[in-house]
Amino acid sequence: VLGCYTLCAHPKIPGLVRLSSKSLEASPPFHSRNNCIVPRTLVNTNNMLGFKNLDVDLLLKEEGKRIFYDILSGKIEEDPTLLLRFLVISFVDLKNWKVYYDVAFPSLVLNSKMTFLRLHSASEVLSQEEETSLSKSMKVWRDSNETTGCPFFGVHIYSDSSVVIRQLKCWKGYSGDHQKLLFGFYDHGHQDYPGWALRNYIAFLSLRWKIEKVQFLCYRERRGEPDLEKSLIGEASFAAPHGWDGSDYVPEIIGWEGEKAGDRKKEKILKPIDLDSLNPASQDEEKQVMHLKLMGWRHPSLVLNKLRSARCLVLGAGALGCEVSRLLMTWGVRKLTVVDGGCVAIPDIVKQSLYVDNDCGVPRATAIVPHLKERCPAVEVEGIQMEIPVPGNPVSKTKMSSVLDNCKRLQALVASSDVVFLLTDTWESRWFPTLLCANENKIAITAASGYDSYLVMRHGAGPGHNLSTEDALGHQRLGCCFCNDSTSFVNVYQIKTYICGNVLLLFL
Numbered sequence: 001v002l003g004c005y006t007l008c009a010h011p012k013i014p015g016l017v018r019l020s021s022k023s024l025e026a027s028p029p030f031h032s033r034n035n036c037i038v039p040r041t042l043v044n045t046n047n048m049l050g051f052k053n054l055d056v057d058l059l060l061k062e063e064g065k066r067i068f069y070d071i072l073s074g075k076i077e078e079d080p081t082l083l084l085r086f087l088v089i090s091f092v093d094l095k096n097w098k099v100y101y102d103v104a105f106p107s108l109v110l111n112s113k114m115t116f117l118r119l120h121s122a123s124e125v126l127s128q129e130e131e132t133s134l135s136k137s138m139k140v141w142r143d144s145n146e147t148t149g150c151p152f153f154g155v156h157i158y159s160d161s162s163v164v165i166r167q168l169k170c171w172k173g174y175s176g177d178h179q180k181l182l183f184g185f186y187d188h189g190h191q192d193y194p195g196w197a198l199r200n201y202i203a204f205l206s207l208r209w210k211i212e213k214v215q216f217l218c219y220r221e222r223r224g225e226p227d228l229e230k231s232l233i234g235e236a237s238f239a240a241p242h243g244w245d246g247s248d249y250v251p252e253i254i255g256w257e258g259e260k261a262g263d264r265k266k267e268k269i270l271k272p273i274d275l276d277s278l279n280p281a282s283q284d285e286e287k288q289v290m291h292l293k294l295m296g297w298r299h300p301s302l303v304l305n306k307l308r309s310a311r312c313l314v315l316g317a318g319a320l321g322c323e324v325s326r327l328l329m330t331w332g333v334r335k336l337t338v339v340d341g342g343c344v345a346i347p348d349i350v351k352q353s354l355y356v357d358n359d360c361g362v363p364r365a366t367a368i369v370p371h372l373k374e375r376c377p378a379v380e381v382e383g384i385q386m387e388i389p390v391p392g393n394p395v396s397k398t399k400m401s402s403v404l405d406n407c408k409r410l411q412a413l414v415a416s417s418d419v420v421f422l423l424t425d426t427w428e429s430r431w432f433p434t435l436l437c438a439n440e441n442k443i444a445i446t447a448a449s450g451y452d453s454y455l456v457m458r459h460g461a462g463p464g465h466n467l468s469t470e471d472a473l474g475h476q477r478l479g480c481c482f483c484n485d486s487t488s489f490v491n492v493y494q495i496k497t498y499i500c501g502n503v504l505l506l507f508l
Contacts, residue, residue, distance in 0.1 A: 001042045004035040005084065007151075007186035008220040011230055014195075015188030017086070036151040036186055037081050043089045051091035051100060056256065063087050064106040064253030071204050077169045080152035083200040086255070094290060099273040104255040105196055108203040111251070112239040119193070119234035122217065126228065129161035135226040137163040138219065152201060155182040155217055171209065182233065184217035194218045194232060206238060213237045285378040292332050307332040313413055314338045315388060315433055316423035317364040320447050322354040324421055325368065329376045336372065336379060337413060340364040341387035386410070390428045407432070415440050422446040434459075 006015040090101040157180040189195030218232035317340035359367040365383035437444035
């Protein structure tokens with residue numbers, strides 16, 4: 001994965017090492033002048049036992065070997081960020097909203113003694129003219145697209161106080177008529193000593209370029225401007241390491257947080273992050289859709305975002321309406337409109353699963369809303385009490401306007417929905433919504449129970465982006481569920497054909 005670290009930009013706060021959701025992408029996640037791209041390895045286990053059984057010494061050694069071999073092969077000169085590898089091990093306890101992790105910054109340990117000859121503030125070492133030139137050159141270097149995110153560089157200070165900054169791969173140009181040569185790096189630390197990036201930097205200079213004495217610049221900023229008062233210039237001396245030129249040699253590597261050279265990490269210290277302080281409603285929502293996300297790993301066709309944004313219109317809030325509404329929420333649907341014209345009765349309590357005794361006498365469209373919200377606070381549910389117009393029922397002149405209003409309102413509801421569920425008690429009450437779905441080219445799903453069987457039928461618009469009501473052969477795919485109440489389904493697997501007026505039929 002790719003992360004980033006920022007150089008020190010505040011005198012009392014160190015720079016940060018960050019991972020983000022974009023760190024798993026192939027492109028750099030933080031492409032700006034203030035971030036240095038860092039390659040790293042993330043090891044995430046499936047359970048706590050696997051996390052505790054990780055061989056942390058082996059993992060650290062493998063990361064350190066990559067740095068070591070990249071130094072010897074010359075890859076570091078082309079991509080200096082490879083010196084800053086680090087390792088994250090983790091276990092995410094999804095059910096309890098806790099994350100356990102540990103972090104290592106692999107560093108090569110030189111087997112020869114390193115001595116700091118001096119270490120001072122850059123403003124104390126440089127003259128006023130050199131300070132000004134260095135500040136201007138660093139601004140140009142930091143703003144350059146070619147050097148963005150490159151944390152290591154060479155600083156050439158000439159006798160006329162001019163400053164030239166070069167990349168490490170321009171090593172051949174490092175020799176010349178310069179008065180001072182500083183090996184600079186972006187320092188994330190804010191103390192009066194260099195940050196962790198210097199250790200591998202010196203190992204690189206010693207192994208690759210056979211240097212035994214260097215002057216280095218720990219470059220720091222303040223509010224986006226060079227801060228040479230907090231930046232450090234030092235001089236270090238170190239003998240060439242012994243035995244490192246062997247083909248199978250691997251140096252000692254340290255890096256786990258809190259670990260020192262010569263120590264052995266006996267027990268892993270778990271660093272927990274408790275996410276329990278997040279919004280409780282968000283937690284409940286994540287817990288409810290967790291099983292869907294797990295299913296999505298095995299079934300890529302399950303697109304949760306589409307289910308979450310789908311607007312479902314449920315016509316009927318009886319036994320079928322209660323179960324379908326509840327199951328839609330289980331599958332991640334979060335936008336429901338429930339239409340029903342009746343009230344909860346005592347016999348309904350047994351067969352209509354969402355209602356309780358206190359709901360008796362309350363309109364079903366009103367009573368169902370709090371029960372759905374109680375099970376899933378994130379659902380957006382609207383209950384509408386309305387009678388669905390039924391063909392064949394006599395309408396008096398006094399009720400004519402209200403029936404027409406219901407027709408217009410139902411048409412508007414169908415037009416604003418993505419999927420319509422026909423779950424009313426009678427076949428006649430499904431006839432008008434079926435025509436509206438055909439007219440608006442909406443997906444319509446019928447669920448009905450007979451005396452000894454049941455029927456589920458999907459008709460209307462086609463799957464995906466195929467919104468035509470005709471199939472590939474030009475035949476109408478519209479099914480109409482409309483027949484006499486006395487009709488029963490003798491064999492649910494047998495093709496049934498019902499003719500109703502001029503509207504063609506359905507296939508089971």
